[in-house]
Amino acid sequence: MRKHFAIFKHRKGLHYLDNAATTQKPKVVIEAITGYLSKDNANTHRGIYALSENATIKVAEARKIIAGFINAMPEELIFVRNTTEGMNQLTNSLGKDITDTGGNHGNIVVTEIEHHSNFVPWQQLAKSKGMEFRVVRFDAEKNILNPIVDLVDQDTRIVSFTAMSNVTGAILDVKGIAKQIRAKNPNTIIIIDCAQAIAHVKIDVKDLDIDFLSFSMHKLYGPLIGVVYGKRYLLEKMNPFFYGGNMIHKVTIEESTWADLPEKFEAGTINGPAIVASAVAMNYLHEIGFENSRTVEDKLTKYALKKLKAIPGVKIIGHEKTKDPNHQIIGYGPIISFVVDGIHPHDLAAICDKDEVCIRAGHHCCQPFMDKLGIAATARASIAFYNKKSDIDALITAINDAINIIKPESLASKGERR
Amino acid sequence: MEPDPISNIDAMYREELLEYYNHPANRGIIEDAQIKFSDQNPLCGDTVELFVKLDIEEQKIKQAKFQGNGCVISMASAAIISEYAEGKSIDELKTMTREDMLGLLGLHLTPARVKCAMLALTALKKGIVEYESKK
Numbered sequence A: 001m002r003k004h005f006a007i008f009k010h011r012k013g014l015h016y017l018d019n020a021a022t023t024q025k026p027k028v029v030i031e032a033i034t035g036y037l038s039k040d041n042a043n044t045h046r047g048i049y050a051l052s053e054n055a056t057i058k059v060a061e062a063r064k065i066i067a068g069f070i071n072a073m074p075e076e077l078i079f080v081r082n083t084t085e086g087m088n089q090l091t092n093s094l095g096k097d098i099t100d101t102g103g104n105h106g107n108i109v110v111t112e113i114e115h116h117s118n119f120v121p122w123q124q125l126a127k128s129k130g131m132e133f134r135v136v137r138f139d140a141e142k143n144i145l146n147p148i149v150d151l152v153d154q155d156t157r158i159v160s161f162t163a164m165s166n167v168t169g170a171i172l173d174v175k176g177i178a179k180q181i182r183a184k185n186p187n188t189i190i191i192i193d194c195a196q197a198i199a200h201v202k203i204d205v206k207d208l209d210i211d212f213l214s215f216s217m218h219k220l221y222g223p224l225i226g227v228v229y230g231k232r233y234l235l236e237k238m239n240p241f242f243y244g245g246n247m248i249h250k251v252t253i254e255e256s257t258w259a260d261l262p263e264k265f266e267a268g269t270i271n272g273p274a275i276v277a278s279a280v281a282m283n284y285l286h287e288i289g290f291e292n293s294r295t296v297e298d299k300l301t302k303y304a305l306k307k308l309k310a311i312p313g314v315k316i317i318g319h320e321k322t323k324d325p326n327h328q329i330i331g332y333g334p335i336i337s338f339v340v341d342g343i344h345p346h347d348l349a350a351i352c353d354k355d356e357v358c359i360r361a362g363h364h365c366c367q368p369f370m371d372k373l374g375i376a377a378t379a380r381a382s383i384a385f386y387n388k389k390s391d392i393d394a395l396i397t398a399i400n401d402a403i404n405i406i407k408p409e410s411l412a413s414k415g416e417r418r
Numbered sequence B: 001m002e003p004d005p006i007s008n009i010d011a012m013y014r015e016e017l018l019e020y021y022n023h024p025a026n027r028g029i030i031e032d033a034q035i036k037f038s039d040q041n042p043l044c045g046d047t048v049e050l051f052v053k054l055d056i057e058e059q060k061i062k063q064a065k066f067q068g069n070g071c072v073i074s075m076a077s078a079a080i081i082s083e084y085a086e087g088k089s090i091d092e093l094k095t096m097t098r099e100d101m102l103g104l105l106g107l108h109l110t111p112a113r114v115k116c117a118m119l120a121l122t123a124l125k126k127g128i129v130e131y132e133s134k135k
Helices: A027-040 A050-069 A083-096 A120-129 A174-184 A232-237 A272-288 A290-309 A345-354 A367-373 A389-406 B015-022 B072-085 B090-094 B098-105 B111-134
Strands: A077-080 A107-111 A132-136 A156-162 A170-172 A189-193 A212-216 A226-230 A248-251 A256-258 A314-317 A329-332 A335-340 A360-362 A378-382 B035-040 B047-055 B060-069
Touching: A027 A050, A027 A272, A050 A077, A050 A272, A077 A083, A083 A120, A083 A156, A083 A189, A083 A212, A083 A226, A107 A120, A120 A132, A156 A174, A174 A189, A226 A232, A272 A290, A290 A314, A290 A335, A290 A389, A335 A345, A335 A389, A345 A360, A345 A378, A345 A389, A345 B072, A345 B111, A389 B015, B015 B072, B035 B111, B047 B072, B047 B111, B060 B072, B060 B090, B060 B111, B072 B098, B072 B111, B090 B111, B098 B111
Parallel strands: A107 A132, A107 A156, A156 A189, A189 A212
Antiparallel strands: A077 A226, A170 A329, A212 A226, A248 A256, A314 A335, A335 A378, A360 A378, B035 B047, B047 B060
């Protein structure tokens, strides 16, 4: 499978373990982009000529495939820049409809483990509308999340939470949580951040019964383009994200009316090559087999956890075997955050880079979560199906190198200095 | 020619800087400091707090200490700048540049790591501005 990815040919010594940030692209995806641009390029929806009509058809076919991946209808899919833009557009659009109902603007519920892109927009919306901003707390001792439904009441307008943590890889029981929220308040809008989950958890919007979700193709072996899914009846009554070309039905000096879905939400020229290549990425993953990919990732994650735990001074965040008594976290994906006693994650990542081991270091855009964990930053290794045991071994060697170079006092005092 | 940032790793983690990181002489707080400023790097969450005790008559730095949490570069920079500041005039420190700081560290750094190196000096300069505005 590694041979499907040109980057590993060009960079033979590369140990790429930052897949949660962005995945590498298979040749078929790169070829789909160049193929579209060299053979099919025209503006979609505009031309009367065959080339433009052909581009429009290609994009429509791709939309069908991408929608099918999450069991949505093509018109329920909106293309945006990335997950962050998706979340912001949802916030802006839904925010316009939040009006005063007798002095009560209600509340918005998110969790403490959210990425800033699913935290700050809601925090700011709540502020601007005078709404209550409710944050479901994480228990750092036990590595569990309080039940989301506990903060939902009759005044809850929106609940937005991640399907998989970009820090710990914790996978949430989206279906179970959504069901509980519906039972308590059927009018609450449920939004899921699928940025990480899309590559590792089977997402079926009908089965999950959620209202909106957002993800980005670049974390799923595709190009940099974002996707927002929304339930059809909700999208129909919602405000457009942007105004402009392609999204109107009729414009007069006095008034404008909107095009049908999904054009209503896609003002301006859409990114044809990226959409077509996204469908190719999904077909590619289908050929590899989603389950096969998960099996490889799981195996490598277990291997990495075992190796990491054997290094003195290494502490892994999450990945506990014990069951979450709140039934919020139901497992872990191939993302491992860890800290090494006395070594700052930045130094660790810099020393890893010496051996072309790419890991992430920082707060991962989750400062409230970091605050709860009581740390400023973690090192994060994230695995994809094209990784090998040798990538993990290179990481372990680099961590030991870092310990030998920096010789942190905290490890020396425990008599573990090497 | 600029040195390759990857081969620069050895310079970054050389004994001298690691000594500053593992045994920073000036780590601590000064209770009666006239200048006190804390800052953080939003990219990585590194924090540093600087304390400066002044010789008011001479407008010189009598003593400087720091506390904080961060990588080797940011913590070694904080240790080095607090050491360097002692005996210097406020004006001298105010005009220090990025190149001056990197010179003290003896490093060429990639843009991301320059931010680590500049954390303490920036905090010191902001602290001086705050002190002078209160005068």
